[in-house]
Amino acid sequence: MSYVQTNSVSVPKEPKGLGYAYYVTCVLLFAYTLSFVDRQILGLLVQPIKKDLSLADWEFSILHGFAFAIFYTLIGIFLGRVADRWNRRNLIIIGMLIWVLATGAGGYVTGFVSLFIARMLVGVGEAALSPAAYSILADYFPPERRARAMSIYTSGVYIGSATAFIVGGLVIQAASQGSEVVIPLLGSFKPWQAAFIYVALPGIPALLLMYTVREPLRRGVTALIKPKASGNTVATPSVPAPGFSYVFKNIRAYLPLLLAPGMTGMVTFSITAWLPATFIRQWGWTPGEIGPAYGLIILTFGIGGMLIGGLLADWLTGRGKLVGSVALSLCATLVLIGTGLALAFASSPTVALVAVAITTFFLGMPVALAPPILQSITPNQLRGQVTSIYLLLVNLIGLGCGPFLVAFFTDFVFHDEKKVGMSLGLVCAMAATFGVICLASAIGPYRKLVAEVQRAAKESA
Template identity: 30%
Template sequence: MSATNGAASAAQGHGTPGYRAAVLAMLLLVYTFNFLDRQILGILAVPIKADLDLSDTQLGALGGIAFAFLYSILGVPLALLADRTSRTWVVTISLTVWSGFTALCGMATSFWTLFLYRLGVGVGEAGGVAPSYAIIADYFPQHQRARALAIYSLGIPIGLASGTLLGAWIAATVDWRMAFVVVGLAGVVIAPVFRMIVKEPPRPVAASAVARAPVGQVFGILARKPSFWLMAIGAGFSSMCGYGLAFWAPTFIVRSFGFDLATTSYFFGSILLIGGTLGVFMGGFLADRLGGGDRGVYAKLPAIAWLICVPLFAGGFLTDNPTLSWFLFLIPNGLNILWLGPVTTAVQNLVPPQMRATASASFLLINNLIGLGAGSWVMGAMSDAMTASYGSDALRYAAVAALSFYLIAATLMFFAVRTLRRDWVE
C-alpha cells in the first residue's frame, strides 16, 4: 500500500458500518468492565472499612495509588507491544488478568492483601485502554472518530453506575467479598468472546520504519508539542477531582444523608448513568460537529465544561437536602467527563497512525499518575485531617476544597486551544 493509499484508507476507516458497530460494542463492553471493577471498591468502602478496620487515608490509597501506580507505568510498554503485535490480543489478555485479580479482592483479609490485589487489577487494566483507542482510530474514519471514542467512553458512566448498583446489591444480598468474585469472574468469561468477534484491524500506514518506531521516537514527537503537555496535565487535574469524587461520593452520601447501602447505590448510580452518559456523548458529538473548522474546539469544550462543574458540585456537597443534591450533582457528573471524546481524539491526531496506542498510553501515564493515583488518596487524607474540626462533615468540605483542581484543569486546557491548531496531524 502506498503512503497515499494508506492515508486515504485511514481517512475512510475499515470494515463495513455494521462490523464497525459490532467492534465498538465489544470494546464498550470491555471498557464497562474496566470501570465496573474500579468503582465497585467505592460503593463497598463502608463495609470494607468496617470489616478490615481501615482509615479514610487507607481507603483512598486502595482507590488510588494501589491501582494507579502499575496501571500508569505499564500502560506505555503494553501499548508499544500492542502497536508492534496485536492490539486485540493485548486487550483480551489484559481483560482476563484484571478480572482475575478483581475476583481475588474478595479473598482479602487485610489492608495489604487488598492493596496487592488492587495492584494486580492495575497491571491488567494497563493494557486495555490505549490499544482500544488505537483500534477505534483505525476502524473509524476521521470525521467519526470523536463520536466513536465518545461512545466507547460511555463505558465509564455505565461501568461506574453498574459497579455502584451491582456491588451494593450483591453486598446486601450476600457480602462485599462475593461482589468482587462475581464481577471478576464475569470479565474472565467475556474475554474469549471479545477475541472471537474483534479482528485485528489493518494498519493504515505500511511503511515499516513507522510501524517499528521506537518508543523514544514517539515520546520525542509528543514532547515537542505543547498541546500534549497542556492537555495531559489539564486532564490529570480534572481526573484528580473526578476520580476522587467518584470514589468518595457513596461514603459522603451515607455519612451526610444517612442512607443505607442500597439507597446510596440508587441515588449515586442514577446520577452516574444519566449525567455521565449524556456528557460523554455530547462531548464527542460537539467535537465532531464543531472541530472540523477549528481544531482548538477539542480543547475549548472541556475547559468550559470544567468551569461550569465547580459551582454545581459545590452546591450539591453543601446542601443538606438530598433531593436538591441529586439535581445539583446530575449536570456536573456529565460535564466533568465531557472531555473524553474530544481530548482522546486530539491525542490520536498528534502522531502518525502507527504510533497511536503508544501516544495514548503516554497521555494516560500522565493523566492517571496525577488523577487516578492522587485523587482518592488526597481527598481521603484531607477528610482525616479535617475530622477534628468538622467531624462527620469533614468529607463534605474535603470534596469542596478539591474542586479547585477543576479550575487548574480549565486554565491549562484554555492554553492548549491555540497550540492544538498547530500541532494537529491529519
Template identity: 35%
Template sequence: MTASMDSVAAEAPPTTPRATRGGWFTVTMLAVVVMLAQIDRGIISLMVEPMKRDLGLTDTQISLLIGIAFTFFYVIVGPPVARIADRGFRKSVVASSLAIWSAATALCGLAQNFWQLALGRAVIGGAESASSPASMSMIADVIPRDKLPRAYAIYTAGFAAGGSLALILGGLLMGAFAHFEPVHVPGIGLIRNWQLVFMILGLPGLIVAGLIVLTVPEPQRRGGSRPQGYPLGEVFRFIAANRGMHLPLLAAVLLNSFQNFGAAAWIPAFYERTYGWGPAKAGPWLGIVGLVTSLIGLFIGAHIAEWLGKRRDDANLIVMCLTYAFAIPFNVVQPLMPTPELAIIVGAIGAFIAVMGGGAYNSSLQVATPNAMRGQINAMYLFVIAAIGGALGPLLIALVTDFVAGSEADLRYVLMGFRLVMAPLSTLLVWLAIRPYGRAVRARIEEGE
C-alpha cells in the same frame, strides 16, 4: 520540520476507512471492555464502610487500596505493554488484560486483610493499564476522522456505564446479601457479603475476553507503515516538538483526575456520613442518575464536536474547555446541599456538562498523533490520569479529612474545596492548549494522516 516529523512524513499514504458495521461493532466491544474495567476498578468505593468495619481499616488505608495499590503496577506495566500494542498486537493485549483483571477482582473476594486486598488491586491495576491505549488506537483505525468524536463518545460511555453500574449492581447486591451471615472457609477465613460482590462482578470479564478473541479482528493501520512502532526516544521528541499542546493538556487532565478519582472514591462515603444513605440506597440512586446523565451528555457533546469540527481544527479542545468551565459551579456546591436528593440533582447537572467533553478529548489525542505512536501517547495520558491522579486524588482527600478537617463528618467540605481550587486551574490549562492543538492537527493533515 523536526526529525520526528520527518520520519512521520516518510510513512505510506493513508487509506480512509468507512464507518462499517464491523467498525462500529469493534467500538462497541471495546466500550464493553472498558465498562467492565470501571466496574472492577470502582466497586471498591462502595465497600469503604464495610471494609473499614470488618478489616479494621482507616480512611488512609482505604485510600491506598483505591489509589496507590492500584496505580503502582499501572505505572510499571502500562508503558512497555503500550509499546507492544503499537507493534500490532492490540487485540491480544485487550483480551488478555481483561481476563487477568477480571480474575483478580474475583479473588479480591477472598482477601482477609489489607495486604491481600492490596495485592489484588495491584494485579487489577497492572492489567487494566494495558487495555485502554490499545483500544483507543484500534478505534482510530476503524472509524473515519470526522466520526471519531461519536466513536469515542461510545467508548467513553463504557467508562460512564461502568462507573454507574459499579454503584447500581454493587448496591443491589449489597441489599440482596444484607442478611448473609459470614461463612468460614477452611484455609481462607471468613467470607462476608461484600466479598461475594467482588466475586460475582469479576466473572463476566472472563466471558467477554473470549468473545474479543473470537469476534474482533486486529485492524489494519491507517496512514502509516511502521510495523515496529516508534521507539520511546522518538515519542519523547515528538512530545517535545508539540509541547505547547501536551504540557498544558497533561497538567489539565492531571488536575481533573485528582477531582474525579477523589470524588468517585469518597462520594458514597459522603452520602453515608452526611445523609445516612448506606450503599444499598446510595449506590443505585447515584448509579442510575449518573448513567443517564452521562450517556446523554456524551452524545450531545460528540454531536457538538463533530459539528464544530467541520469549521475549526481545534474544535475538540474548545468543547473540552467549555464543558470544564460550565461544570464548575455545580460540582463545587453539590456537597453543600441540605438534602441527599438535592445533592444528587446538582451533581447530575455537573456530571452531564462535564462529560460532554469526553469524546472530544479522546478524539483530540488520536488526530494530533502519528498512527503507530498512539498507543504510547495514550498510555502516557492514562498514566497521568489513572496512575498519578488515581493514586493521589483519593489519598489527598483522605489525608485532609483525617489530619486537617479532623472529622469524618467534614468530608463534604473537603470535597467542595478540592473542586473549588482545582477546577478553574484545569479549565485555564485546557484553554492554553487550544491554539497549539490546532497547529498539531493541521500538521497531521498535511502529513497525510
C-alpha cells in the same frame, strides 16, 4: 482474516462499511465497562472493609487509588509501546485475563496487604486495554467519525461505574441481611468479599467476545515501505516508529492536553470513591439507596454528556473548527468549578444530588474528548504510547491523588468524617480550576499542530 498481496507486502483486507467497526466499538465498550465495574466496586465497600480490616480513611484511599494507579501507570507505559508494535487484540485478551482473576481474588483477601496486591494486579491487567483500544478505534474510523466512536467507548467509564453502584448497592444491601454468602464451588464469603466474586464473573463472556475482534490495518503511518519491483507504496505495521522527540518538539500542545485529563480525573475518581460515604455518613443513607441513585445519574447524565460531547465535537470538526473539541472541553470544565462548590456546601441530599447530576453531565464531555483530541495530533506509531502517558497522568493525578486528597482534608483538616462531603466538593472545584488553566493554554498550540497534521495528510494523499 483475509489478506491482499501487493508487491510481496501483505496487508489486512478491511471489512467494508462501518457496521463491523461499530461492532468492534461495542465489544471494546463491554470490556471497558467491566474494567470500571471491577475498579469502582470498591467505592461502595468503604464502610464494611474499613470495619473488617480496621482501616482509616487515608489507608482506604491508598487501596482505592495508589494500589491500582501506580502499577496501572508504570506497566501502562510499557504496554503502550507493545500496542504500537504488536497485535493489539491479543494484548487486550491477556490483560483481561489478569484483571478478571485479580478481581475475583478480592473475595479471598484477609488484610491490607493482600487486598493491596489484588488491586495492584487489577491495575496491571487493565493497563493493557485503553492504549490498544484507542489505537484500534483510530484505525477503524475516519477523523470526522472518530470522536463519536471514542465517546461510545469512553462511556464505559460511566456504564461500568453505574453498574457497580446499582448492582453492587443492591447486592450488598441484600447480602448484608446475613453474615455470610455461600457461592457454589467457591466457598463462603462476607458480603463485601462476595461482591468481588460477582463482578468478576462477567469477564468470562467478555474474553470470548474479544476473540471475534479483528486486528485492523494501521492507518496514519508516517514512514512507508517502497518495494523496488514497481515502486508502489504500501503502509504496513512493520515500519519504523517516529521518535518520541515528536512529542517533545510539540510539548506546548501535548503538556496541557495531557495534564487537563488528570485534573478532570481527580473530579471523576474523587466522586466515585467518596460520594457513597458522603451520603452514608452525612445524610444517613444506606448503600442500597445511594448506589442505585448515583448509578441512575451516571447512566443518564454521564452517558448523555459523553455522547452529546462527541456529536458536538464531530460537528465542529466537520465544519472546519480546528479547536472545537478543546474549546468544548474548556467550557464544560468551567461549569465543574461551580458544581463542586455547590456540592461542598449542599444543605440537603437533594441539593447534593442535583450538584452531582450537573457535574456528571459536564464532566462527561472533557472525559470523552481527551482521547480523540490526542489521537488527532499523534502519528499512528506513537498513539499507544501517548495514550499510555495520558492514562498514567489520569490515574496518578486523578485516581492516585484525588481520593487521597479528599481523605486528607477529612482526616487532617476538618478532623470529622462527616465532613467528607465538603472535602469532596472542594477538591473537585480546585481540580476543575487547574483543568481550565491547562485547556486554555493549549488552544493556540493545538490549533497550529492539528493544522500541520492535516496539511501533511493531504500532501501524503
